[in-house]
Amino acid sequence: MVIAIGFEGSANKLGVGIVRDGEILANCRRTYITPPGEGFLPRETAEHHQQNIHGVLEEALEQSGILPQDIDVVCYTKGPGMGAPLMVCAIVARTCAKLWNKPILGVNHCIGHIEMGRLITKANNPTVLYVSGGNTQIIAYSRQRYRIFGETIDIAVGNCLDRFARVLKLSNAPSPGYNIEQAAKRGKKYLHLPYCVKGMDVSFSGILSYMEDKIDDLLKEYTPEDLCYSLQETVFAMLVEITERAMAHCGSDEVLIVGGVGCNERLQEMMGVMCAERGSKIFATDERFCIDNGVMIAHAGALAFESGARMDFKDTTITQRYRTDDVLVTWRND
Amino acid sequence: MAEDYKILKQGAEAKLYICNYLGKPALIKERFKKNYRHSDLDTSITKERIKNEARSIVRCKTAGVKTPCLYLVDFERRRIYMQHFVESITIKDFVINIVSKEQINCDGDIILDVVAKMIGEAVRKMHDNNIIHGDLTSSNMLLVPKISSAGVADNSKWLDVANLELVMIDFGLSFIDTSTEDKGVDLYVLERALISTHNDYPDLFNKILEAYKKFNKNNVKEILSKFEEVRARGRKRTMVG
Incomplete structure (x- = not known):
């Protein structure tokens, strides 16, 4: 039995989670929210994490009823992410590991999302669509690695949505993507936007700059709701298309959606229609697990720890760039 | 032409049928409607891709790159008819x-x-x-x-x-x-x-x-x-x- 604690702070979410053999004992989170029209910057985000991490840690320990001495391994996000916020969590994780005299393990953030999704949905060997503010990847498992079949060649889909929310000055609470989703529900008129699929890769920067450049003219003819609706319809159609392409390519009949954008219900709905037409199954989670959290880091770390992975204290660094396929998956043998 | 096609394969965005076109083994590529996406978007994507496919096949011929021969384009039914390589x-x-x-x-x-x-x-x-x-x-x-x-x-x-x-x-x-x-x-x-x-x-x-x-x-x-x-x-x- 492995009890693991996980620290996550690669972007504007700060999370601490505790798991015992896949059972979630605590999942606590704070989000750094910026004013409308502004994004989060590394320094301010790191300050937010510094101010909140002790509170979140205490809350998680209390909620789980676990004592530090019961913990088997301390896990933290090694990357990818913003340097300064990552560093805050790494330092606290290292301090805890030393204080409690426990082994420590750095975890790849993307792997955390995938393993969390598999744990919650019980999907066995799905094609994974990982969509968030910083990532857009189509991933499938093969020979001890999560291999990237398709990804964005410029900005992430969440980044595209967030930045468009800034153009419209939508609120960043609880998240810009959520507010776009709500506005899109009231949109009616569809605007044709650039549609950019390259094989199993996609590109979003063209759509964003098209809308940024023309926003004043567009608002004369379309409501902000129409634009949110058109943007969502277009970018999600691209994502569903490349997912289907990857499924056909790999002969897979399961899809798992993870990452912050993954809790968008319109994306889940579109993916569901595609899956139904192919006779495939869709797996998705809600905001508790889609959005960055500490549990996913604890769970992925626990899996690696159980399969024998260890990390020297001197290697417990962070890295802003850490590819999903860099990780050797020691805990799967299929 | 009788509509007795045998479906060969359903890919990500098209159904492939085998048929006989003027005595030659042919393949029909039908870009069926995708219900997950907005119908305007679906129509424009499909039309554009059929056009691109036909155009590039012809252009490849002049470039000396082998492709299937193009037999017929049918926008109405979202189809392209082309040469089928039985042995491939x-x-x-x-x-x-x-x-x-x-x-x-x-x-x-x-x-x-x-x-x-x-x-x-x-x-x-x-x-x-x-x-x-x-x-x-x-x-x-x-x-x-x-x-x-x-x-x-x-x-x-x-x-x-x-x-x-x-x-x-x-x-x-x-x-x-x-x-x-x-x-x-x-x-x-x-x-x-x-x-x-x-x-x-x-x-x-x-x-x-x-x-x-x-x-x-x-x-x-x-x-x-x-x-x-x-x-x-x-x-x-x-x-x-």
């Missing part, structure tokens, strides 16, 4: 099922070299003629015998590489563009597809790129530096959240 194998199946079996007696590497050269040259010919395929994967390339070996039942016909021709298919995402950026992206898409599908042959892409470079000195430097740039964008992108 995708590069993907060829690498997985033929090359790997021959690896034991060392012939695998040699035949793979020959095929990689064919791929590199074909891609180069397309790019020299500003045809961007848009979806270069090992599933979108076929090997077809020059002289029919229909009598040969086992896989040995695929070992006679001198008798094989490369046929490019699936031009739905293709377009015509002179920019080096698009050619770089095209190469990048191919590299990524090969790495993820054929991770047991890490050299395959380099061999293809070698042939791509050697085929023609024209402009190659610009395309390759653009390719490196696109690659760097992908590999080193910071990924937050």
Whole structure:
């Protein structure tokens, strides 16, 4: 039995989670929210994490009823992410590991999302669509690695949505993507936007700059709701298309959606229609697990720890760039 | 024409039927309606892709790249009718099922070299003629015998590489563009597809790129530096959240 604690702070979410053999004992989170029209910057985000991490840690320990001495391994996000916020969590994780005299393990953030999704949905060997503010990847498992079949060649889909929310000055609470989703529900008129699929890769920067450049003219003819609706319809159609392409390519009949954008219900709905037409199954989670959290880091770390992975204290660094396929998956043998 | 088609395969975006077109074995590629996307978007994407496919097939002919012959385009029914290669194998199946079996007696590497050269040259010919395929994967390339070996039942016909021709298919995402950026992206898409599908042959892409470079000195430097740039964008992108 492995009890693991996980620290996550690669972007504007700060999370601490505790798991015992896949059972979630605590999942606590704070989000750094910026004013409308502004994004989060590394320094301010790191300050937010510094101010909140002790509170979140205490809350998680209390909620789980676990004592530090019961913990088997301390896990933290090694990357990818913003340097300064990552560093805050790494330092606290290292301090805890030393204080409690426990082994420590750095975890790849993307792997955390995938393993969390598999744990919650019980999907066995799905094609994974990982969509968030910083990532857009189509991933499938093969020979001890999560291999990237398709990804964005410029900005992430969440980044595209967030930045468009800034153009419209939508609120960043609880998240810009959520507010776009709500506005899109009231949109009616569809605007044709650039549609950019390259094989199993996609590109979003063209759509964003098209809308940024023309926003004043567009608002004369379309409501902000129409634009949110058109943007969502277009970018999600691209994502569903490349997912289907990857499924056909790999002969897979399961899809798992993870990452912050993954809790968008319109994306889940579109993916569901595609899956139904192919006779495939869709797996998705809600905001508790889609959005960055500490549990996913604890769970992925626990899996690696159980399969024998260890990390020297001197290697417990962070890295802003850490590819999903860099990780050797020691805990799967299929 | 009787509508007694046999469905060959349902791909990601089209159903393939086998039929007989004026006495020739033909393939119908029907881009069926995708209900997940907005119907206006679906209509415009489908129409555009049918157009692109037809246009690039014709253009490949003049570039000396072998593709299926185009027989008929039917926008109304969202279909393209084209030549069907009854005897054919995708590069993907060829690498997985033929090359790997021959690896034991060392012939695998040699035949793979020959095929990689064919791929590199074909891609180069397309790019020299500003045809961007848009979806270069090992599933979108076929090997077809020059002289029919229909009598040969086992896989040995695929070992006679001198008798094989490369046929490019699936031009739905293709377009015509002179920019080096698009050619770089095209190469990048191919590299990524090969790495993820054929991770047991890490050299395959380099061999293809070698042939791509050697085929023609024209402009190659610009395309390759653009390719490196696109690659760097992908590999080193910071990924937050």
